Amino acid sequence: MKLTIKTICAAGFILSLSSCLKEDPYFDPAQSNNVIEFANTGDLNNETLPRFYSDLGTLAAGSSTTINININTAGPNMAGSDITVGLELDQAALDNYNSVEGASYVIPPASVFSFPSSVVIKKGTNRIQAQATITNSADFSFDDAYALPIKIASVSDGTPVSANFGTALYSFGVRNAYDGHYSIKGYTLRAGDNVLSGNFTGKTMDLETTGKSSVAFGAAQFWGNGSAVGIPNPQLTINADNSVTVFNADGGAKNNPAYNSRYEPETKTFYISFSWGAGPASRLATDTLTYIGPR
DSSP states (O other), X not given: OOOOHHHHHHHHHHHHHHHHHHHOGGGOGXXXXXXXXXXXXXXXXXXXXXXXXXXXEEOOTTOEEEEEEEEEEESSSOOSSOEEEEEEEOHHHHHHHHHHHTOOEEOOOTTTEEOOXXXXXXXXXXXXXXXXXXXXXXXXXXXXXXXXXXXXXXXTTOOOBOTTTSEEXXXXXXXXXXXXXXXXXXXXXXXTOTTTSEEEEEEEEEEEEEETTEEEESSOOBOTTSOBOSSOOOEEEEOTTSBEEEEETTTTEEEOTTSOOEEETTTTEEEEEEEOTTOTTTEEEEEEEEEEEOO
16 A cells, blocks of 8 residues: 555554543543532432422421432542531522522521531542431421522532532422312302203312412312313412312402301311302302322
């Protein structure tokens, strides 16, 4: 084979480049540096900040549960010595996240949460799992969207903090005691309509937390033939005496004054009746909802 000077020079350049790549640590993962970062703890929404959401389920008044916070030394090497990682809240990061993403997260009151100010990644390991404790205290508000913006504030051995995963947002939701999946049966009236008026049974309905003592239908009310009523989903507020106020401003839903709408805690059952539009003589639903389990 005839080799030209150009071919020989090109081959020499490639060999030279190959040699450089082997010697340059920036291209060799085995010689790259570790960084300290927040590791995945579940459903990741990688937005302005990495955001991890936790559905904490039903949390009775005064009870607590936890959210996992994983901290990792990412790279080819295990920790060569114990590494103390300092943690703190970052209000500025949360403010920026809300501004960019159009969100309205707030840091909960101090009685609602706690997390350690520092954790230790032990020598010979690469991860520590810390926990934030969430308490349904008297200050807990079901009307607020809560999140903990936590940043890695310090690292004892000087390992750099990840530029992308050095701050993370831990958002969470709590359900009240009435939230859940229910069976529903009842009677719906649409005056003059023998198809839509009538009894229905064998249906289910999710009731979703809207406040400390309120839930809303997760789907539309049923007509007698099982089709959906075209009004916004009603909200049920459970009062101190277990009476229930049914309300929806947009659809005009309100209690039927001739019926004792109530919640029976012993059987976890709602008995409600409400009207809308032209009122109880024209549009009326009377439902029994019995708790099946969590939604």
